Amino acid sequence: MSTIEKLSIQGIRSFGSNSEDVQTITFSSPVTLILGENGLGKTTVIECLKYGLTGELPPGSDHGRSFVHDPKIFNQAGTLAQVKLEVSNLQGKRISVCRSMKITNKRGNKYAFETLDATMNI
Numbered sequence: 724m725s726t727i728e729k730l731s732i733q734g735i736r737s738f739g740s741n742s743e744d745v746q747t748i749t750f751s752s753p754v755t756l757i758l759g760e761n762g763l764g765k766t767t768v769i770e771c772l773k774y775g776l777t778g779e780l781p782p783g784s785d786h787g788r789s790f791v792h793d794p795k796i797f798n799q800a801g802t803l804a805q806v807k808l809e810v811s812n813l814q815g816k817r818i819s820v821c822r823s824m825k826i827t828n829k830r831g832n833k834y835a836f837e838t839l840d841a842t843m844n845i
């Protein structure tokens with residue numbers, strides 16, 4: 724069985740986009756419990772796992788715009804976001820995946836979402 728070892732989240736939903744805001748979860752065996760009060764980011768963690776593994780954006784995220792941390796909160800012109808995953812395959816070999824995206828403020832208070840690089844290191 725493949726296992727998820729580590730997840731890093733930056734600039735997604737309530738997770739800030741500055742380098743000091745990066746949150747990393749190291750998963751434990753056989754199970755990792757994610758506990759927290761409402762709105763603290765449990766669902767976001769699951770969404771990031773799915774996005775990291777498949778590249779699929781969460782349903783209802785306005786094509787990614789509401790998945791990325793809202794730049795209006797700190798009056799920024801845009802947000803850079805990144806999801807990094809480390810997975811061990813059946814042979815115990817580590818595979819790392821990194822997916823980046825951004826939103827930028829366009830005229831008329833509209834935001835454009837773009838996926839940037841997606842890399843996989845085996």
Ligand SMILES: Nc1ncnc2c1ncn2[C@@H]1O[C@H](COP(=O)(O)OP(=O)(O)OP(=O)(O)O)[C@@H](O)[C@H]1O
Nearest residue numbers: 736737760761762763764765766767789791792793
């Ligand atoms: N685009 C965004 N920018 C900034 N914050 C956001 C954005 N989208 C959602 N949020 C915030 O992220 C949080 C959502 O967290 P999430 O739904 O992952 O929490 P949860 O722990 O699963 O909550 P619950 O237990 O209620 O299901 C909320 O506080 C919400 O206000």
